[in-house]
Amino acid sequence: MWNYKYVPSDLISKRVKLNEVDTLKTLKSLGAMGVVENKVVSYFGSSLTFQGITLFSLKRLVEKGKLDMLGKKMGEGKESVVYNCYSEKYGECVLKFHKLGVSFRKIREKRDYGDLHLSVLTVRSAGREYRALKKLFGVAKVPEPFGWEGNAVLMELVDGRELYKLRLENPSEVLDAIIEEMRRMFIAGVVHGDLSQYNVLIAEDIYIIDFPQWVEVGRSGDERDEDINVNTDVNANENWKELLERDVENILKYFKKAYGIEKDINSVINYVLAE
Ligand SMILES: Nc1ncnc2c1ncn2[C@@H]1O[C@H](COP(=O)(O)OP(=O)(O)OP(=O)(O)O)[C@@H](O)[C@H]1O
Ligand SMILES: [Mg+2]
CATH class of the missing domain: 3.30.200.20 (Phosphorylase Kinase; domain 1)
Structure with missing residues (x-):
């Protein structure tokens, strides 16, 4: 599927070592079950x-x-x-x-x-x-x-609840802990890119979740991720600094709205950036 929108049935047939008639039959019944989508283009092709x-x-x-x-x-x-x-x-x-x-x-x-x-x-x-x-x-x-x-x-499994669902007793401590995590992630070369009250779980500790949008600091995102064999450059052209600023802003806004805690955005950004 990295090569074809609809994989030709003769290729599938070879790959699964099934004759073409049975392959077509199987693909059609999988199609009826919603497991594959079949399409006759200039050939009969299937996609998961x-x-x-x-x-x-x-x-x-x-x-x-x-x-x-x-x-x-x-x-x-x-x-x-x-x-x-x-x-x-x-x-x-x-x-x-x-x-x-x-x-x-x-x-x-x-x-x-x-x-x-x-x-x-x-x-x-x-x-x-x-x-x-x-x-x-x-x-x-x-x-x-x-x-x-x-x-x-x-x-x-994190046995906790999302930040936005809770009424914290110690919001400043939790805010500081989140900022600390952002800093640790940054030192490891990671900007979350979608950080908010929805992607922080509070258990005995705080946990940051939900990373498909992350970007690697200092990389354009255009390079291949050799170690996992899949080109994962979904965020090409996105600037990590802007994403980091947005992450900080989302979190600060939430704590301001929910708990009336105010922190200067620039000093938080500088703190996260200082290695
Ligand atoms: N490791 C985990 N431990 C416990 N709960 C989790 C874990 N990962 C995800 N969840 C739960 O599933 C929800 C959705 O997970 P996540 O934020 O990773 O996906 P999502 O793509 O953001 O979903 P959405 O589209 O709703 O934003 C979380 O808000 C949380 O309640
Ligand atoms: Mg989420």
């Missing part, structure tokens, strides 16, 4: 749908012994569906399936993805998130990443 990629990711996680049970849906947003799950290896954890949301449309407008099927970009987004968590775990307070397959990221 969101549901198809999700099933593929689940299968891989199970085959790799990383996932044993899927639990309740914990939330569904514009860009993800998050499930509670269980793994004999990791215990209770969280499985986040990336899906197509608003930002994918924005990316589309900004960049030429040629004729890629949009659902393939969910894989890129999941890869990006996994890579950020890998980079940050142990350095900043983020859930421990356990695996990435297709559009799914398996990670530690």
Whole structure:
């Protein structure tokens, strides 16, 4: 799917070692189930749908012994569906399936993805998130990443609640702790890019979540992410400094509105930037 919007059925047939007649039959029945989308262009081609990629990711996680049970849906947003799950290896954890949301449309407008099927970009987004968590775990307070397959990221379950849902007793301390995390992430070369009261979980500690938008400091975002074999440059041309300023601004605005705490934005930015 990195090469074709609709993968030719004869290629699929060779790849899965099934004769062409049976391949077509199978693709048609998968099409009826919504697992693939079939299209006759100048040839018969198929693409995995969101549901198809999700099933593929689940299968891989199970085959790799990383996932044993899927639990309740914990939330569904514009860009993800998050499930509670269980793994004999990791215990209770969280499985986040990336899906197509608003930002994918924005990316589309900004960049030429040629004729890629949009659902393939969910894989890129999941890869990006996994890579950020890998980079940050142990350095900043983020859930421990356990695996990435297709559009799914398996990670530690944080037993907490989103910042915006709580009435804090110690808001200044929490604000300082968030600023401290931003600084640690920055030192590790990461700007979150979508930080707000929705992406901070409060447990015994604070946790920063939701990283598909992150950018690497000092990199244009145009380079390839060699280590994960997928080009994850969804944020090309975005300037990390602007994103960092926006992150700081979002957090400060929230604390001002919710708790009346005021902090000077420039001094916070300078603090985060000072290595
Ligand atoms: N590791 C985790 N531990 C506990 N809960 C989590 C974890 N990761 C995600 N969640 C829950 O799932 C929700 C959505 O996750 P996340 O913020 O990563 O996705 P999202 O793409 O922002 O979804 P949305 O489109 O709604 O903004 C979080 O607000 C949180 O409630
Ligand atoms: Mg979120």
